[in-house]
Amino acid sequence: MTILRSPRLADGTARGIPDATVARLPVYLRALNALAEQGVLSCASGELAEQAGVNPAKLRKDLSYLGSYGTRGVGYDVEYLRYQIAREMGQTQDWDVVIVGVGNLGSALSAYQGFSTRGIRVAALVDADPRRVGTTISDIVVSPVDQLGAIVAERRISIGVIATPGEAAQEVADRLVEAGITSILNFAPALVQVPDGVDVRKVDLSIELQILAYHEQRKTSSEPKVIEA
Numbered sequence: 001m002t003i004l005r006s007p008r009l010a011d012g013t014a015r016g017i018p019d020a021t022v023a024r025l026p027v028y029l030r031a032l033n034a035l036a037e038q039g040v041l042s043c044a045s046g047e048l049a050e051q052a053g054v055n056p057a058k059l060r061k062d063l064s065y066l067g068s069y070g071t072r073g074v075g076y077d078v079e080y081l082r083y084q085i086a087r088e089m090g091q092t093q094d095w096d097v098v099i100v101g102v103g104n105l106g107s108a109l110s111a112y113q114g115f116s117t118r119g120i121r122v123a124a125l126v127d128a129d130p131r132r133v134g135t136t137i138s139d140i141v142v143s144p145v146d147q148l149g150a151i152v153a154e155r156r157i158s159i160g161v162i163a164t165p166g167e168a169a170q171e172v173a174d175r176l177v178e179a180g181i182t183s184i185l186n187f188a189p190a191l192v193q194v195p196d197g198v199d200v201r202k203v204d205l206s207i208e209l210q211i212l213a214y215h216e217q218r219k220t221s222s223e224p225k226v227i228e229a
């Protein structure tokens with residue numbers, strides 16, 4: 001599932017980073033960015049862990065996968081650790097992304113400014129609706145689906161976002177793979193099948209909300225009941 005490259009061992013072989021660690025790396029990076037903005041040059045693992053909202057032992061273990069152990073009594077060099085994490089996450093280069101489906105969600109994603117600071121650039125927009133094709137969203141002209149292959153090849157895009165209705169998701173995934181896309185972020189409420197070598201990450205906001213609703217319900221049911229006299 002992960003798109004990250006693994007660190008190299010001394011013999012040049014790769015070592016995998018657990019998915020849970022991979023998921024926390026952006027959190028550490030955000031915390032380090034905040035420290036850097038405050039002019040902090042080095043930080044103890046406890047300080048960084050607090051900023052990131054994890055326990056220090058977990059943070060030290062996570063960072064050890066990157067070969068970063070900090071210096072006893074000094075802690076981690078903020079700038080170097082930022083570089084190490086960014087490099088591991090492929091953020092030392094910009095990644096062009098194509099969004100397929102530019103309705104409510106696709107349009108909102110294409111307008112989001114926050115991707116650029118993380119090395120992600122929305123480079124192309126594609127839609128099947130002839131009324132949307134040719135319109136401009138966030139300075140990008142929406143292209144028809146049959147141009148997907150040419151766009152991906154020309155822009156050397158490797159990441160695709162599915163923001164179409166669920167019914168179209170598999171067809172779109174197939175088209176993305178055929179076009180040469182090797183990483184897909186799927187917002188549609190449908191599981192898509194892809195060949196080996198293609199990574200898919202699924203974002204389902206409804207499930208996230210349902211999980212929160214479940215916890216809310218448990219909180220409410222564990223509260224002591226007031227018995228009316």
Ligand SMILES: NC(=O)c1ccc[n+]([C@@H]2O[C@H](COP(=O)([O-])OP(=O)(O)OC[C@H]3O[C@@H](n4cnc5c(N)ncnc54)[C@H](O)[C@@H]3O)[C@@H](O)[C@H]2O)c1
Pocket residue numbers: 100101102103104105106126127128129132145162163164165166168171172187188189205206
């Ligand atoms: N809008 C949200 O807040 C939200 C939140 C979570 C998840 N989602 C999911 O994201 C997806 C998009 O939601 P939306 O609200 O933007 O829908 P939308 O109907 O506004 O937009 C969907 C777009 O996909 C295009 N499309 C349909 N079939 C296509 C195909 N085969 N190839 C290319 N383009 C195609 C349509 O023309 C349309 O422009 C849905 O699956 C939805 O469940 C949306």
